[in-house]
Amino acid sequence: MRRAQVYRYSLPMDAGVVLRERRLKCREGLLVRLGEGEREGWGEVAPLPGFSLETLEEAQAATVAWAQAWRSGQVVSLPGLPAADFGVSCALAELGGELPLKADFRVAPLCSGDPDELFATLSAMPGEKIAKVKVGLYEAVRDGMVVNLLLEALPDLRLRLDANRSWTPLKARQFAKYVNPANRPRIAFIEEPCQRREQSREFARETGIAIAWDESLREADFTFDAEPGLSAVVIKPTLTGSLTNVREQIAQAHALGLEAVISSSIESSLGLTQLARLAAWLTPMTVPGLDTLSLMQAQLVREWPGSALPCWPVENLEPLL
Numbered sequence: 001m002r003r004a005q006v007y008r009y010s011l012p013m014d015a016g017v018v019l020r021e022r023r024l025k026c027r028e029g030l031l032v033r034l035g036e037g038e039r040e041g042w043g044e045v046a047p048l049p050g051f052s053l054e055t056l057e058e059a060q061a062a063t064v065a066w067a068q069a070w071r072s073g074q075v076v077s078l079p080g081l082p083a084a085d086f087g088v089s090c091a092l093a094e095l096g097g098e099l100p101l102k103a104d105f106r107v108a109p110l111c112s113g114d115p116d117e118l119f120a121t122l123s124a125m126p127g128e129k130i131a132k133v134k135v136g137l138y139e140a141v142r143d144g145m146v147v148n149l150l151l152e153a154l155p156d157l158r159l160r161l162d163a164n165r166s167w168t169p170l171k172a173r174q175f176a177k178y179v180n181p182a183n184r185p186r187i188a189f190i191e192e193p194c195q196r197r198e199q200s201r202e203f204a205r206e207t208g209i210a211i212a213w214d215e216s217l218r219e220a221d222f223t224f225d226a227e228p229g230l231s232a233v234v235i236k237p238t239l240t241g242s243l244t245n246v247r248e249q250i251a252q253a254h255a256l257g258l259e260a261v262i263s264s265s266i267e268s269s270l271g272l273t274q275l276a277r278l279a280a281w282l283t284p285m286t287v288p289g290l291d292t293l294s295l296m297q298a299q300l301v302r303e304w305p306g307s308a309l310p311c312w313p314v315e316n317l318e319p320l321l
Helices: 056-071 082-095 115-123 140-153 169-177 197-207 243-255 269-282
Strands: 002-012 026-036 039-045 129-134 157-162 187-191 211-213 230-235 259-262
Touching: 002 056, 026 056, 026 082, 039 056, 039 082, 039 269, 056 082, 082 243, 129 140, 140 157, 140 169, 169 197, 187 211, 187 230, 197 211, 230 243, 243 259, 243 269, 259 269
Parallel strands: 129 157, 157 187, 211 230, 230 259
Antiparallel strands: 002 026, 026 039
16 A cells, blocks of 8 residues: 655755845755555655746645655656656655665865865865865955965865856956966866856866856756866756656766766755765766755754754654645
């Protein structure tokens, strides 16, 4: 006999979290819990405000309707909204034993806060030292100086930069001017530096700094191609859709010799642990971009190893079904 439950959560965030000029006070989403016999599977449905095509209310309606139909024994397709499709497909994969348990809990830490603490963290990292810097929030010249300082101070550090299409070509050139050309090869990539794809391509040609596609992957006219200056694609499963879609995108990227980086959309600890399992399974040679739990004030149902945040049990959540 099938069992299906849907819960709604609201996790308090750190005060400084801003997404596309909106302050995110709480991270809201749904957990899906499926059962059949002794087996159980969980998934998280959490559209990201300002980034997802669907709202939480739309995802909730679609997820609850799907769970009701599945519980009654119907053969149903996925809900048809990216966040809902991803969460439901994860729950089904866990239920069917298709999502491996092995997880990649390595993170590329976000470079922010106290500089001394940051250098200590980066210096102590075992193995490959790779970190992330958000650029485009301040002056491009400042960003260039900060990135260059990090690369000069730690000669074995590689950086992933995320600009979220925030720069004009002029701003992008100003950034590059302050990064020593000898250090540029240690920028693994910069995600979507300019407002248009062709501008980002030109930036890569002019500066020798590699770029990565992120937002472009979710645009109707996007195709996977090997291009000069392009080194990676950043895949956010909550924004991408089903596990099948995620696997297809990773396979296409790898076939072209591109790095595929599984990245967080600020999911709860439950969702992050599932993304870590996906990374170990589908991108085992690449450090995933999952360093977002520190933005929250609590974990949810499943704990991230080493986190000191309290973990809320399912009993703390609002049952919808």
